[in-house]
Amino acid sequence: HDFNNLLMVIRSCVSFVAGDLPHGDPRREELEVALDAVDRAAGLTQHLVAFGGRQPRQVAQHDVGRVAQELADSLRHAIGDRHTLRVSASAEATPAQIDRDQLEQVLVGLVENAREAMPDGGTVDVDVRAVTLADPLRRGGQTVGAGDYVRVSVQDHGHGMAPENLERAFEPFFTTRVEHGGRGLGLSSAYGIVRQSGGAMTLESQMRHGSCVKIYLPRAIPDREGVAPEAEPLLGARVLVVDDDRHTQRLVTDALRKRGASVICERDGTAALRRLAAGEPVDLLLADLVMSGLSGREVVARARALRPDVASVVMSDYASFVDHLGGEILHKPFSRRALFDVAARALEQRGWARAS
Ligand SMILES: Nc1ncnc2c1ncn2[C@@H]1O[C@H](COP(=O)(O)OP(=O)(O)OP(=O)(O)O)[C@@H](O)[C@H]1O
Ligand SMILES: [Mg+2]
Incomplete structure (x- = not known):
């Protein structure tokens, strides 16, 4: 919070000075670069805070399948011609107690990763369903306890991950995509958000075959409150x-x-x-x-x-x-x-x- 306030101060001072300079002044360009850096820093803190699980949250019951469907409509435009986004959801309700913005942030991050893993194009499959685990599940180094969950899986058929990268994928700042602007914050902040929501996340990957991230959110009892x-x-x-x-x-x-x-x-x-x-x-x-x-x-x-x-x-x-x-x-x-x-x-x- 304090950090963001400082960034705000820097931002307004810089744009104030920039506004005073005449058009075409080369110093203006320098200040634009500074402004851009401030904005990137602000975005970074947002991700870091998410990883630390300290983002202010507005938790309410949301149907995860519906959120995914709605989000997909806007993502389809952003994803480009070479990639297809498919979203399927179980007929059964998939309610979870979660902050909607955070849920969207997680989904966007995972779809982005899936797309980047298929530079020549391909299909990203998002599936949301209600599942019940009778026994704890161990996958990709993570454990999911027994219980009722909403499971979101994001599957791609891309280049996959080398075992040594798979191990480190949830680490903040771990990235193999520096030259493409990767910051190594997509998976780590998704992981932070999911953990904060009482859930778990697993990652399976096979070189040259693709990867599958699965999120397990505790399934809520459908909320009938306030419904006459x-x-x-x-x-x-x-x-x-x-x-x-x-x-x-x-x-x-x-x-x-x-x-x-x-x-x-x-x-x-x-x-x-x-x-x-x-x-x-x-x-x-x-x-x-x-x-x-x-x-x-x-x-x-x-x-x-x-x-x-x-x-x-x-x-x-x-x-x-x-x-x-x-x-x-x-x-x-x-x-x-x-x-x-x-x-x-x-x-x-x-x-x-x-x-x-
Ligand atoms: N679906 C995937 N297929 C293959 N590798 C993946 C996939 N998702 C993540 N990775 C690997 O895990 C690393 C970390 O992912 P993460 O989303 O945290 O960061 P990033 O995508 O590199 O950067 P950012 O998301 O911050 O822009 C990636 O650099 C990539 O090597
Ligand atoms: Mg990413």
Whole structure:
């Protein structure tokens, strides 16, 4: 902090003097160089502080997979034409308690290293997933304790590292890239940040085959705090959607999943009824009225006989036609809001209680 203040003083004095000099004065150039050095020094301290684990942090719960996806969109532009950045994330949530800026700093540093290891181009693969280690893991000289983690791996197919360099890679200022402007701070500051977040980092590398850095962050329990119960009325509901139109099926499924429901789809009523008859756990049946084969009305009627415990909703653009069925009807075209409301109401009538 003090050091940065000193740099600030130097910076403002130098730019003050520079501003006084007439344009084209050669002394101006000297001062520009000085300013540039100050900026680089400021960047350096930031990395050093990160390595020492003393960076002021704003820790909150973040979904690491989502952060990686969002960051990738901006990195793709920066990475150039010869390199491809691929990001994959598990469907399962990947929440961790971490400072978002620091997480981004780590990811950028690792992607940069991966890219630099493939000077002729190639693909950098970033993968984020929820993993559970039943036993401690020993990799690349590091140990990761047993437990639930969010694992981020950054894989390249570049030149790899000689064993003697691999050993020293996490050391601050260790670099084999001096002539390319390497400062040896990417891995060391990433390591500092990960350790500060209670995590661990491993590095595996094979000469001429590539390297893989894996970060393990303690997986947080998904944060539901501050979310009003009404906002997630379908959390934990198991919904069976029957629709022969793939497009509607996708829309409905995506919307319900985003609200915390688990969804299974069938394209025809017979298959759906077979599931119900087999006793598959289902809380809500959502059937389209007009389908080839059994109509939604028949499906719902038979489902009620088979499984009175299952709530049902018919989706229809012919409102009057199904009115006499009683129960809930979803009129097409419907908004997401209407879908959630009708689904929640139908569930409630069956006495279904939201998971908490
Ligand atoms: N993916 C990788 N493949 C091969 N070597 C790597 C890889 N990542 C790191 N290294 C090696 O580890 C050294 C240290 O990496 P680090 O990111 O800490 O510093 P740097 O990349 O040299 O410089 P900086 O990141 O500060 O610009 C590198 O100089 C390089 O030799
Ligand atoms: Mg680096």
